[in-house]
Amino acid sequence: MDADAPPPTDARPLILDVDTGIDDMIALLIAATSPELNLRGVTCVAGNVEIHHVARNTGKILRMVGRGDVPVSIGAARPLQRRLRTAPDTHGPTGTGYVELRGEDRQLGTTEYTAIPASRYLGAHVSRHPGRISVLALGPLTNLASAVQQGIDLAGSTREVIWMGGTLEERGNTTETGEWNACVDPEAAETCLRAGAVHRIMPLDATQDVIFTMDDLRALPDTHLAGIVRDAVRFYVGFHQKADGIDGAYLHDPVALVSSILRPDLVTEEVTETLACDTSSDPYLAGSLYRAEDESRPSVKVATAIDPEATREELLTRLARAVSAPHG
Ligand code: BDR
Ligand code: CA
Numbered sequence: 001m002d003a004d005a006p007p008p009t010d011a012r013p014l015i016l017d018v019d020t021g022i023d024d025m026i027a028l029l030i031a032a033t034s035p036e037l038n039l040r041g042v043t044c045v046a047g048n049v050e051i052h053h054v055a056r057n058t059g060k061i062l063r064m065v066g067r068g069d070v071p072v073s074i075g076a077a078r079p080l081q082r083r084l085r086t087a088p089d090t091h092g093p094t095g096t097g098y099v100e101l102r103g104e105d106r107q108l109g110t111t112e113y114t115a116i117p118a119s120r121y122l123g124a125h126v127s128r129h130p131g132r133i134s135v136l137a138l139g140p141l142t143n144l145a146s147a148v149q150q151g152i153d154l155a156g157s158t159r160e161v162i163w164m165g166g167t168l169e170e171r172g173n174t175t176e177t178g179e180w181n182a183c184v185d186p187e188a189a190e191t192c193l194r195a196g197a198v199h200r201i202m203p204l205d206a207t208q209d210v211i212f213t214m215d216d217l218r219a220l221p222d223t224h225l226a227g228i229v230r231d232a233v234r235f236y237v238g239f240h241q242k243a244d245g246i247d248g249a250y251l252h253d254p255v256a257l258v259s260s261i262l263r264p265d266l267v268t269e270e271v272t273e274t275l276a277c278d279t280s281s282d283p284y285l286a287g288s289l290y291r292a293e294d295e296s297r298p299s300v301k302v303a304t305a306i307d308p309e310a311t312r313e314e315l316l317t318r319l320a321r322a323v324s325a326p327h328g
Contacts, residue, residue, distance in 0.1 A: 011038035012159075013132055014261070015125060017075070017118070018253075019047030019139030019181075020057040022091050022236045026229065027138055027253040028058065029322035030315070032067040034262060040125060040133065041071040043118035047139040047184050048087045049095035051077040057094070059113065060101040064225055065325040068112065075118025076142035079185035087180065090239050097235025099228055119146035126157040136261060137163045137198075138253040140181050144197055145188035154197040155298070161197055164256035165189065166277070166289040167204040168302060173243075175284050179204050182277055183287030189277035196298025201275075202256035203289075206267065206303040210255055210311050211248040213237075219316070226323040251315065258315045259306045266314065269305035274298075 014037050018024040031039050042062070044054040055074045062070050078084040092098045114121060122143065126133050135158055137144055144161070147154055154161055165181035166189070167173075174183040182189045192198050217233050220226040236249040244250075259266040276292035278285045 011036055012134060012261070013038045013040050013129065015041045015043060015122060015133060015135045017043045017045060017135065017137040017139060017143055018054065018058060019045050019049070020054050020061065021048035021095050021139070021253070022097050022232045023251045023253040024048070024138050025057065025061050025096065025232065026251055026319060027257045028061045029065060029229070030254055030257060030318045032062055032065050032070065033322040033325050034318060036262060039067070039070050041073060041121060043073045043075050043121055043143050045075045045118065045139045045143045046077050046084050046086075047181065048091045049093075050084070050086060051075070053094045055113070057096060057101065064101070065322055071112040071114045071121075073114045073116055073118045073121040076146060079140060079142055080145055080187040080191070082185065082187070085184060090236070092235055097232040099231045099235070101228065118143040119150055119152070122147045122154070123150060123152035126152065126154065130157045132159055134159045134261060135161045136257060137161070137165070138256065140185035141165070141188035141192045141198075142185045145185070145191035148191055148195045148197050155195065155199070160199050162200045162202065162256070162260045163192070163198045164202045164207065164252055166201055166275075168289065168304060170204040170208055172288070173204060175287065177285075178287035182289060186277050186279045186287045189287070190279050193275050193277055193300065194297060198300055200260060200301045200303070202260050202303050204252070206259065206306045207252040207255045208250050209306050210250070210308040211246055212251050212312065213248040216312065216316055220320050221324050223323050225325075229319070229323060254315055254319070255306070255311060258318065259303070259311050262318070263310075263314050266307050266311050267303045267305070268307050270301055270303050272299050272301050275300055275302070
């Protein structure tokens with residue numbers, strides 16, 4: 001998308017909730033440059049790294065593709081009830097795998113950081129445009145749960161709320177049965193599931209269907225921004241080699257964006273479940289999703305498989321466009 005051109009009038013209004021993070025960074029790049037999307041705002045939540053790193057990375061990434069116009073709202077600095085845990089092994093100490101997002105600090109002053117905290121930002125937006133906004137959450141659900149606790153009807157006043165998180169059958173990436181975004185703030189996930197505030201989930205069962213290799217990244221156009229993405233993903237691949245024994249990386253967040261919103265036809269299997277999130281004090285269980293007995297609880301759609309090759313191609317094509325954006 002030409003960064004100076006307004007989004008097409010039929011572009012889908014979207015708010016991204018992120019804990020930027022290497023794979024969040026790629027999702028941001030794609031969301032900010034996909035012409036079908038009208039990125040109305042980005043809300044930040046602590047998760048992969050502390051909130052100040054999330055906010056700084058998010059502002060920088062948007063500026064690097066000429067989208068300093070997108071409002072960035074700073075949200076929860078810690079989970080609803082638990083101590084914050086971060087993932088320096090996975091994403092590096094500041095969330096970019098040791099890659100310096102250099103040279104943009106001066107310009108950060110012009111990023112639209114809004115003084116409105118994330119939960120209120122979400123609430124204000126969805127109530128101003130009832131039924132129109134999609135929300136895609138790519139981190140712990142703390143901001144969304146806070147909105148629910150403030151009485152905001154996310155389920156009823158959005159077009160759709162989608163979450164990358166949890167796992168059904170796939171082994172967890174944080175505990176045996178727990179996925180990172182769910183494990184960081186189990187109470188938030190449970191609050192949202194109980195309230196029906198999430199309509200659709202993209203769990204590990206779907207996002208781990210595709211492995212991205214360094215060869216995939218080497219095929220990107222030769223731009224400064226492509227170099228940054230490649231270096232960050234190289235760190236992420238190093239982590240996956242040790243943790244999962246794969247020669248590549250799972251790009252959970254951009255895979256969720258591409259296969260839930262941009263190309264929903266890429267989802268090949270989906271189930272409808274009534275889910276809850278374990279909030280016990282047992283660290284091996286907290287954050288695991290399970291089928292709830294409570295029949296009054298709203299159900300949620302869960303993607304359990306995607307088309308790996310078509311998803312890889314779609315994501316890389318969009319990433320190639322993003323890293324070639326005018327300010328890339
Ligand atoms: C999720 O956890 C984070 O590390 C990633 O950014 C992604 O959102 C995958 O489990
Ligand atoms: Ca994330």
